[in-house]
Amino acid sequence: xxxxxxxxxxxxxxxxxxxxxxxxxxxxxxxxxxxxxxxxxxxxxxxxxxxxxxxxxxxxxxxxxxxxxxxxxxxxxxxxxxxxxxxxxxxxxxxxxxxxxxxxxxxxxxxxxxxxxxxxxxxxxxxxxxxxxxxxxxxxxxxxxxxxxxxxxxxxxxxxxxxxxxxxxxxxxxxxxxxxxxxxxxxxxxxxxxxxxxxxxxxxxxxxxxxxxxxxxxxxxxxxxxxxxxxxxxxxxxxxxxxxxxxxxxxxxxxx
Amino acid sequence: xxxxxxxxxxxxxxxxxxxxxxxxxxxxxxxxxxxxxxxxxxxxxxxxxxxxxxxxxxxxxxxxxxxxxxxxxxxxxxxxxxxxxxxxxxxxxxxxxxxxxxxxxxxxxxxxxxxxxxxxxxxxxxxxxxxxxxxxxxxxxxxxxxxxxxxxxxxxxxxxxxxxxxxxxxxxxxxxxxxxxxxxxxxxxxxxxxxxxxxxxxxxxxxxxxxxxxxxxxxxxxxxxxxxxxxxxxxxxxxxxxxxxxxxxxxxxxxx
Numbered sequence: 001x002x003x004x005x006x007x008x009x010x011x012x013x014x015x016x017x018x019x020x021x022x023x024x025x026x027x028x029x030x031x032x033x034x035x036x037x038x039x040x041x042x043x044x045x046x047x048x049x050x051x052x053x054x055x056x057x058x059x060x061x062x063x064x065x066x067x068x069x070x071x072x073x074x075x076x077x078x079x080x081x082x083x084x085x086x087x088x089x090x091x092x093x094x095x096x097x098x099x100x101x102x103x104x105x106x107x108x109x110x111x112x113x114x115x116x117x118x119x120x121x122x123x124x125x126x127x128x129x130x131x132x133x134x135x136x137x138x139x140x141x142x143x144x145x146x147x148x149x150x151x152x153x154x155x156x157x158x159x160x161x162x163x164x165x166x167x168x169x170x171x172x173x174x175x176x177x178x179x180x181x182x183x184x185x186x187x188x189x190x191x192x193x194x195x196x197x198x199x200x201x202x203x204x205x206x207x208x209x210x211x212x213x214x215x216x217x218x219x220x221x222x223x224x225x226x227x228x229x230x231x232x233x234x235x236x237x238x239x240x241x242x243x244x245x246x247x248x249x250x251x252x253x254x255x256x
Numbered sequence: 257x258x259x260x261x262x263x264x265x266x267x268x269x270x271x272x273x274x275x276x277x278x279x280x281x282x283x284x285x286x287x288x289x290x291x292x293x294x295x296x297x298x299x300x301x302x303x304x305x306x307x308x309x310x311x312x313x314x315x316x317x318x319x320x321x322x323x324x325x326x327x328x329x330x331x332x333x334x335x336x337x338x339x340x341x342x343x344x345x346x347x348x349x350x351x352x353x354x355x356x357x358x359x360x361x362x363x364x365x366x367x368x369x370x371x372x373x374x375x376x377x378x379x380x381x382x383x384x385x386x387x388x389x390x391x392x393x394x395x396x397x398x399x400x401x402x403x404x405x406x407x408x409x410x411x412x413x414x415x416x417x418x419x420x421x422x423x424x425x426x427x428x429x430x431x432x433x434x435x436x437x438x439x440x441x442x443x444x445x446x447x448x449x450x451x452x453x454x455x456x457x458x459x460x461x462x463x464x465x466x467x468x469x470x471x472x473x474x475x476x477x478x479x480x481x482x483x484x485x486x487x488x489x490x491x492x493x494x495x496x497x498x499x500x501x502x503x504x505x506x507x508x509x510x511x512x
Contacts, residue, residue, distance in 0.1 A: 039510060040510060041503065041506050041507050043499075051321075052320045052324060053314075053317050055317075058309075058314055058317070061309050061311075061314070062499055064308045065308035065309060065498075065499040065503065066500070068500050068503075069503025069507060070504055071507065219475060220505050220506050221509070223509040224510075224512065227509070227510055234510065236506050239502065240499050240503055242321075243318055243321040243322060243325065244322070244324045244325040245325065246325070246495065246496045247299055247325025247326060247327055247496055248325045248326055249476050250476050250495070250496065251296075251325060251326035251327070253477070253479040253480045253483070254296060254297050254479060254490065
């Protein structure tokens, strides 16, 4: 009840529907967010430190461009980028924080600290590495996600998985969305086809959760094929928002 | 002789090879520029007023990203964008100024004023509408380009053409590069295939000048086919630097 009141107050204050708090998503809101992105394109707007477009202001403009182009959601990295994006874009945000720790290969929202910061940003969905690789401090996914869910029972969480087994496991652990983000980026999956339509179909059939196609989608044609696998939504990033990577592909076509 | 001296002085001052002046391109430099872009990809970095990424700073970062991705030249619009781009990118620039006049449909570098401003920016190549449509003040292309060439005898000029006839005419008038930029955008060409590989092949065979493929290239595959027509270089713009337009294409794939 208190939560509902806070939500309304903040909602009114900001003139927006996103609110910030320990557990801001009611069950109804969560369903609304899933409905909002259903059948839609989510555009990932990321430029890490060292990339030519690194700047929260520019990422906000990218997200705005994506919204004008018809995107139904934005995926973004870092509190700074997400807060800037939320000033100009009224779409659900899948938030991540990429952070490297010396004792782990997991770098997408690896610890509870990054989760807490993303909750504080009012992310409608929070994504995290859901592979079976050890997290920082030798933590396993299962105990980590138990703690995450205990603290934020109504927040939507997306599992960035690499394999079919990880996708099914994430569904059982209680993730709300199953993504194929890390397919091709782990030892077991590095040789998988790109995009991995088979993995998408299998997870749609067996996970019992909305599946998000993410990773290695470079053309509208590939997106169409991914859609044909029965996915809930798809994330496209580099092909839209990383001009250096796009340039490389065209340059290659001039040289081949 | 004076020109050469000025070039060296300015070149030293800026630590760059681009110089500003009434007629800064020696014949040797011009050949060097053509050689530099030969077989390469030129990335067009434009965001007009009202577009989400409109900003000379952002266009400079886009151009920088394109350079890191392997671009061999940049096409850009407006003195402000070009000067900003030249601060961070050491590639030949094809400069244009888009300006609408009430009495003409020609908007790519329509008058001698825009040409003068582009020369002052030190553009290695200046592109302009080379269709047979009347320019502002009822001026015809032929008399206009005679005046342009008289004032800037050693500057490289690219003809933005819509048809085969216009391409051949531009070559005869003394343009240095023949581009297909306006194919599909004039009354006679609006129904032509996109990209128009046939037009490229015909101009390569008959114009006697380096042909630049520009317009409606959306995929590396299309670029490869354009290259197969024997072009000197190709310009790709929206597919790399206009995230809103790219998003629209992916959104369409989700909806079709």
